[in-house]
Amino acid sequence: MTPEPSMSKARFQRVTIKLSGEALQGDAGYGIDPAILDTIAEEIKAVVTLGVETAVVIGGGNIFRGVRASAKGMDRASADYMGMMATVMNAIALQDGLERMGVDTRVLSAIEMKEVAEPYIRRRATRHLEKGRVVIFAAGTGNPFFTTDTAAALRAMEVGSQVLLKATRVDGVYDKDPEKHSDAVRFDRLDYLQVLSRSLHVMDSTAISLCKENNLPIVVFDMLASGNIERVVCGQTLGTLVAPEAYKWPRG
Template sequence: MSKPVLEPSAKYSRVMLKISGEALMGDQGFGLHPPTVQRIASEVKSVQEMGVEICMVIGGGNIFRGLAGSAQGMERTTADYMGMLATVMNALAMQSALEGLGVFTRVISAIPMDQVCEPYIRRRAVRHLEKKRVVIFAAGTGNPYFTTDTAATLRANEMACQAIFKGTKVDGVYDKDPKKFTDAKRYDTVSYDECLAKHLGVMDASAIALARDNSLPIIVFSLDEPGGFRGILRGEGTYTRVQG
């Protein structure tokens, strides 16, 4: 199969897509919703066909969230490792959906489990991207007390991504929840420091600080908008850009 060539209209040649585990559960309250996984995989394929090299990090909150488990009395380190395993399950589901669409995909885990995915080796991961494979990073950073937001920012820097695309339920960053407040204001652009100072909830503080220190822009957009991911890579659509 010939590798896709980067479209001249594409604003970036290598990006990180970060989505929450909740994005995979559709209207269900828990677990995986296969049609939703399939729809997101189709969005990823449409961008991959532009010749853009794609990394992904998927949270595990649709299956188990370490912080929630800790709040209910579970020891935090154990709860976080359980959350990491949940991200591996989501990564395998997304890999299956992408490969069903003919997209070559690799799942790379920070926690070695050779029977189901590859261990994280930076040079190998870079090589997969160069071969136009979608690379899904699972199990966070492999360490407790770090979120998948931080893992996405870390891997994006290691892979020399040009931007992080944060897929959410809304079309950007607002000063308050637009689903609860009709007067919520959307930002076209916002600084890293403003995100931290105003607790805008784009990503956790560690991820924002890591992106800021490496001048890595964060593009916040709606994952529910059909064709939105592809459109934004062409400079179209509605989104918020977090930058210095």
């Protein structure tokens, strides 16, 4: 039985959560499932209620995936820009879900879309976080050829997050795909070089390198288990920690 989330004081003041676009699609295999959207919004609200300043980066793979389209002949830059616009759609949907629950939220887009989102300005993002608003970073980095994993690492460092939370469909990092291999082994802890040298599927290599250069810890965990985001910010050890060897996890 999964333990209840710790209601002790949060161990982090500011976090960035990376969500995949596929997290929103549910069983349909595409688009946005309203029930899943509300569940994710509730999980984020629980963290905000603890007083944690929360930023979110969300992908767009449930609507459009640039790499896949480019593999079928589309110009890679054009495909990536379409993918960025898909992340804006997801960000607006998540904003709506959060605000229906009474959580003040701002969407900041790396591509200017002033009718639906604020332009990304680092100092503005930081001020929103200081005021207790959830900030959703949309449109990736605003540049083609960079993934939303890289955008998450970059934005987390720009706004001074203490940890990057990578929410996935599995409960950590494995030596091979646990959905395909019953003998897959989960790692409790890794350093950045181990992730890169073993080509483990945590985040893309650019994102891992950015985190390594700035000593930003990454926690990879199962987002489908209710309360897991809250457990992580309260110091419970879940999933896989990717961090320097000297890093001490602030246990709850």
